[in-house]
Amino acid sequence: MINVFLKFLINDGRVFMGKEVTEWVKTVVLSIVIALIITTFIKPTIVKQDSMNPTLHEFDFLIVNRLLYKQSEPQNGDIVVFKSNLPTGFGQNKLLIKRIIAIPGDTILISDGRVYLNEVLLNEVYILEPYSIGKDLEGIPIKIPSGNVFVMGDNRSNSRDSRDNDIFLVDIKDIIGKVIVRLYPINEMRLFK
Numbered sequence: 111m112i113n114v115f116l117k118f119l120i121n122d123g124r125v126f127m128g129k130e131v132t133e134w135v136k137t138v139v140l141s142i143v144i145a146l147i148i149t150t151f152i153k154p155t156i157v158k159q160d161s162m163n164p165t166l167h168e169f170d171f172l173i174v175n176r177l178l179y180k181q182s183e184p185q186n187g188d189i190v191v192f193k194s195n196l197p198t199g200f201g202q203n204k205l206l207i208k209r210i211i212a213i214p215g216d217t218i219l220i221s222d223g224r225v226y227l228n229e230v231l232l233n234e235v236y237i238l239e240p241y242s243i244g245k246d247l248e249g250i251p252i253k254i255p256s257g258n259v260f261v262m263g264d265n266r267s268n269s270r271d272s273r274d275n276d277i278f279l280v281d282i283k284d285i286i287g288k289v290i291v292r293l294y295p296i297n298e299m300r301l302f303k
Contacts, residue, residue: 151177153287155191155207161263161270162207163238165189171294172207174287184210184259184282186227189289189302192261192280196270205286208261208271209236212254219251220244220273225262242266245273257282 157170166172166189174191184190188210196204212218212227219226223241225234234242243266244250254260258279263269272278292300 151175152290153191155205155289157207160268161265162189162209163265163268165209165236165264166207166289166292167298169294170292170298172289173291173293175290176287178288178290179282179285184213184285184288186210186213186216187303190259190261191286191289193284193286194277194280196276206261206270206277207289208263208269208280210259211262211272212252212260214254214256214258216260217251217253218260219249220247221249236264238265239267243273246275247273252279254279259285 153174153176155172155174157166157168157172160168172191189207190210191205191207193203194206196206198204211225211232217228219229220242221244223243225232225242242262252260258281260272261280262271262273270277272280289302291302292298
């Protein structure tokens, strides 16, 4: 009787172990497939500087839509993550988060602390202070060529952006994606248009 019970337990244990392993493998494979699909369409990003204050703050956790600009063109006002020419401490290109101010065909001018787009003064309710220094571009009208955008941070006095010669115009191909939602901090969760 003990032999029959042990034989039953061993056989049943093998069947059980086989089913359990199969279920674990299915779960792991499904998790990997879901993770790959998610990372193809979105990119989680953490803000590491204050250049987008007051819209974004340091340590905000963002979700970036990676496919949007494969289907449509960037628009003025979009907040984007892009690869810059600036090196990180690890020798890679630094990712920056900025707002698109001008798109291909637009002419931008920064003069006396004001930003003009196609000769019209911009009403920038999102900027930290009402004055935008022109840096390397003060008083020089710039016509944005095809395939490029002009970007600036919302914290104009503390932002390296298209006003700096070492960044200047951003190639649309270097845009990782558009910021679509802030998930953290939870009390500041927000969708971006």
